[in-house]
Amino acid sequence: MKRFEGKNVVITGAAAGIGQATAQRIAEEGGNVALIDINAEGLAGTKKLAEAHGAKAWVYECNVTDGARVKEVIDQAAEDMGGFDTLCHCAGILRTYHTHEMSFEQWHNIIDINLNGTFYVNHAALPHLLKNRFSALVNCSSTSAIGSHPWMAAYAASKGGVISMTRALYQEYVKQGLRANCVVPGGIATALHGDFKAPAGADMELLKGAMPFVGFAKPAHAASVIAFLASDDARYVNGTEVRADGGALS
Numbered sequence: 001m002k003r004f005e006g007k008n009v010v011i012t013g014a015a016a017g018i019g020q021a022t023a024q025r026i027a028e029e030g031g032n033v034a035l036i037d038i039n040a041e042g043l044a045g046t047k048k049l050a051e052a053h054g055a056k057a058w059v060y061e062c063n064v065t066d067g068a069r070v071k072e073v074i075d076q077a078a079e080d081m082g083g084f085d086t087l088c089h090c091a092g093i094l095r096t097y098h099t100h101e102m103s104f105e106q107w108h109n110i111i112d113i114n115l116n117g118t119f120y121v122n123h124a125a126l127p128h129l130l131k132n133r134f135s136a137l138v139n140c141s142s143t144s145a146i147g148s149h150p151w152m153a154a155y156a157a158s159k160g161g162v163i164s165m166t167r168a169l170y171q172e173y174v175k176q177g178l179r180a181n182c183v184v185p186g187g188i189a190t191a192l193h194g195d196f197k198a199p200a201g202a203d204m205e206l207l208k209g210a211m212p213f214v215g216f217a218k219p220a221h222a223a224s225v226i227a228f229l230a231s232d233d234a235r236y237v238n239g240t241e242v243r244a245d246g247g248a249l250s
């Protein structure tokens with residue numbers, strides 16, 4: 001499939017995991033990619049992987065919590081690429097805490113990266129996306145937003161916010177040709193997932209409902225859903241969420 005031929009795609013969280021796999025998939029399908037992440041070394045690796053598929057790739061080191069910097073790099077990406085019509089926003093973190101013990105700072109850090117970061121990235125990308133007759137954005141939520149995951153009050157709230165925000169964007173911009181959807185991953189074997197640690201003294205039985213019956217999946221299995229949502233194959237899919245969780249919440 002070459003669904004991204006002639007397309008320019010901005011991808012955040014592109015240094016690792018699902019974002020990196022998304023960059024590879026889009027490059028493999030003929031797209032050019034602007035890669036954004038806080039991790040410069042990882043970005044260089046993803047650039048090489050994308051270029052190996054014949055894609056043009058640009059990298060931008062950026063912390064998504066810095067709204068001014070986000071705007072600067074997304075405007076720069078638009079200039080470097082000659083505009084873009086697709087955004088895949090994957091940057092995010094997961095931390096777990098017993099909620100009554102977590103500090104305000106820990107709460108704000110998760111909300112800042114996952115929810116405010118999504119706003120900054122979408123806000124900066126929208127003027128560029130809307131220059132096109134048709135455009136698409138895909139945000140990364142999580143099964144924690146719609147399931148019941150212990151120790152993740154901040155993470156779940158941030159990812160629930162991502163779904164709500166994305167639906168609002170759909171409604172606001174649908175007449176201007178934007179499609180705005182979320183992927184809802186769960187159990188994808190990435191650093192974020194591998195680093196998952198329940199807080200001290202946690203009752204692991206509480207996590208049962210969050211687990212898929214099948215094994216954990218590869219980043220490519222979430223990237224393929226993102227690529228679908230970002231592509232014209234999803235022409236009639238808008239303002240919604242697609243779960244890639246091995247059926248964990250089914």
Ligand SMILES: NC(=O)c1ccc[n+]([C@@H]2O[C@H](COP(=O)([O-])OP(=O)(O)OC[C@H]3O[C@@H](n4cnc5c(N)ncnc54)[C@H](O)[C@@H]3O)[C@@H](O)[C@H]2O)c1
Pocket residue numbers: 012013014015016017018019036037038039042062063064065090091092093094113117140141142143184185186187188189190191192193219
């Ligand atoms: N892996 C899963 O099972 C899973 C489940 C649900 C949701 N998600 C979501 O999918 C997305 C991708 O996660 P992943 O599993 O690939 O994790 P990952 O840790 O492999 O990749 C996340 C990327 O985001 C980048 N990042 C983190 N904070 C950043 C910041 N402040 N500014 C810029 N970049 C930043 C990291 O450097 C990294 O490259 C995240 O939004 C995550 O919440 C993943």
